[in-house]
Amino acid sequence: MRILIVEDDAALSSFIRKGLEAEHHAVDVANEGNQGRAMAMEFDYDLVVLDLSLPGLDGLSVLKSLRQRKANLPVMILTARSRIEDRVQCLDSGADDYLVKPFSYLELSARARALLRRSHLPSESVLTVRDLCLDRVERKVERAGRHIELTTKEFALLEYLMRNAGRRLTRAMIIEHVWNLTFDSTTNVVDVYINYLRRKVDDGFTPSLIHTVRGVGYQMSPDGASA
Amino acid sequence: MSTSPHSFPKVPRGEDVLGELLHSLSQPLTSLRCSLELSIEELAEQQQESVSAALQQTEKVIGMIQLMREYLDAEQPGPEASPVALAPVLRSVIEELSSIAAVRGIQLRMMGTCAATLPAPEPRLRLALQYLIATMIEAQAVGDKVMLLLGEGPAGAVLRVEGERGLRELDFQNREPSATSPQAKRDPSGATSASVSTLRRVRLAIASRVLENAGASLVFGDGGVNPTGFVLRIPRRVGTPAR
Numbered sequence: 001m002r003i004l005i006v007e008d009d010a011a012l013s014s015f016i017r018k019g020l021e022a023e024h025h026a027v028d029v030a031n032e033g034n035q036g037r038a039m040a041m042e043f044d045y046d047l048v049v050l051d052l053s054l055p056g057l058d059g060l061s062v063l064k065s066l067r068q069r070k071a072n073l074p075v076m077i078l079t080a081r082s083r084i085e086d087r088v089q090c091l092d093s094g095a096d097d098y099l100v101k102p103f104s105y106l107e108l109s110a111r112a113r114a115l116l117r118r119s120h121l122p123s124e125s126v127l128t129v130r131d132l133c134l135d136r137v138e139r140k141v142e143r144a145g146r147h148i149e150l151t152t153k154e155f156a157l158l159e160y161l162m163r164n165a166g167r168r169l170t171r172a173m174i175i176e177h178v179w180n181l182t183f184d185s186t187t188n189v190v191d192v193y194i195n196y197l198r199r200k201v202d203d204g205f206t207p208s209l210i211h212t213v214r215g216v217g218y219q220m221s222p223d224g225a226s227a
Numbered sequence: 228m229s230t231s232p233h234s235f236p237k238v239p240r241g242e243d244v245l246g247e248l249l250h251s252l253s254q255p256l257t258s259l260r261c262s263l264e265l266s267i268e269e270l271a272e273q274q275q276e277s278v279s280a281a282l283q284q285t286e287k288v289i290g291m292i293q294l295m296r297e298y299l300d301a302e303q304p305g306p307e308a309s310p311v312a313l314a315p316v317l318r319s320v321i322e323e324l325s326s327i328a329a330v331r332g333i334q335l336r337m338m339g340t341c342a343a344t345l346p347a348p349e350p351r352l353r354l355a356l357q358y359l360i361a362t363m364i365e366a367q368a369v370g371d372k373v374m375l376l377l378g379e380g381p382a383g384a385v386l387r388v389e390g391e392r393g394l395r396e397l398d399f400q401n402r403e404p405s406a407t408s409p410q411a412k413r414d415p416s417g418a419t420s421a422s423v424s425t426l427r428r429v430r431l432a433i434a435s436r437v438l439e440n441a442g443a444s445l446v447f448g449d450g451g452v453n454p455t456g457f458v459l460r461i462p463r464r465v466g467t468p469a470r
Binding site: 012022104153182 | 249250258262264267283289293294300324327348351358361
């Protein structure tokens with residue numbers, strides 16, 4: 001996929017570029033609003049990652065002008081503004097997603113994948129990782145043909161892991177996406193639920209699919225090996 | 228060309244200065260966080276440990292910045308908000324927190340309902356309730372119950388949160404927890420007692436400001452057979468429709 005990063009902070013755009021290139025995307029960088037708009041208009045990108053505070057033309061103006069010509073181009077906004085009204089303004093102006101600094105690269109990568117998937121493929125109702133299948137419509141999980149009974153929260157956690165199979169997920173990302181909480185309430189709820197899932201999904205099966213990534217969090221590995 | 232004295236910029240307010248500082252901090256912190264995350268994979272195992280430790284510390288700083296932003300937002304009047312019904316948001320927050328309570332061996336129950344609404348952005352109201360109830364859960368020990376009693380009378384709606392232990396059980400003064408306290412076990416995130424109690428105080432302050440800005444009153448309490456964590460009162464004039 002071809003991705004354009006419009007970000008004036010050279011260090012940050014360089015890290016994002018490095019990460020996305022390691023995921024086999026072709027990445028271009030613009031460090032100024034007018035340049036970003038011109039590149040987005042001229043070339044065919046699959047995704048634009050756009051900072052709001054840019055020299056020259058600000059990010060919101062770039063977004064509005066992109067929406068007039070390229071209505072279907074996915075745009076993810078990066079911003080240090082966290083207020084609800086800023087978020088609403090961006091989404092109302094046509095942004096597809098909104099990430100507040102200081103974000104995690106892993107979060108940016110996961111959201112970029114979701115946007116790319118959404119724009120290229122119909123939403124999958126059945127997720128599969130090796131012999132593990134999760135049916136989102138029927139709310140059923142099977143491994144090697146054996147039915148696995150999960151609670152609502154275990155199902156949501158497994159779905160999040162499977163959607164991001166092969167990617168590292170931090171505990172903060174998991175608690176935000178699965179529990180809808182933005183804080184860690186001095187609890188090890190993620191670790192406890194990962195253990196519940198391991199008992200149901202991995203115990204008695206080979207290979208183990210859920211892996212701990214030291215210092216980061218967890219990962220579902222389709223090849224059975226941790227990162 | 229003469230410059231009118233009125234064209235000089237005004238002395239910025241303290242909260243604006245703090246907001247700008249937080250805004251400026253977010254850029255280098257994003258670079259730092261992304262760089263640490265991306266470098267972990269490239270390093271040998273021994274070096275990974277120190278980078279992981281640096282990443283965890285960075286995430287703690289980011290968490291504190293997030294709280295400071297929330298506090299600043301809570302202090303501001305915020306956008307014109309449509310009235311949000313309290314009971315459904317409360318039910319949804321309980322659903323979100325029930326698995327966390329269960330992991331700690333605590334039962335979380337809600338009784339009653341009310342038709343009260345609060346003029347606050349729904350995400351802010353949700354966050355305030357999350358902070359309050361999560362703090363009450365933290366105050367309990369394994370096997371305890373937390374009850375949320377919701378009702379309404381002539382003066383308006385009341386949410387009373389009771390537990391088997393009140394908030395007094397928690398450390399709010401950066402003291403080391405006693406061996407018998409529910410907090411004696413080390414925080415799994417690795418946070419020190421001092422930082423946990425500071426974060427806890429800030430979260431309660433945020434919750435309090437959000438709810439008071441929406442016209443409700445919040446009182447923290449304790450004592451009695453069933454110690455009360457807090458009582459939230461929503462006067463009828465704020466949003467409880469008359470029956």
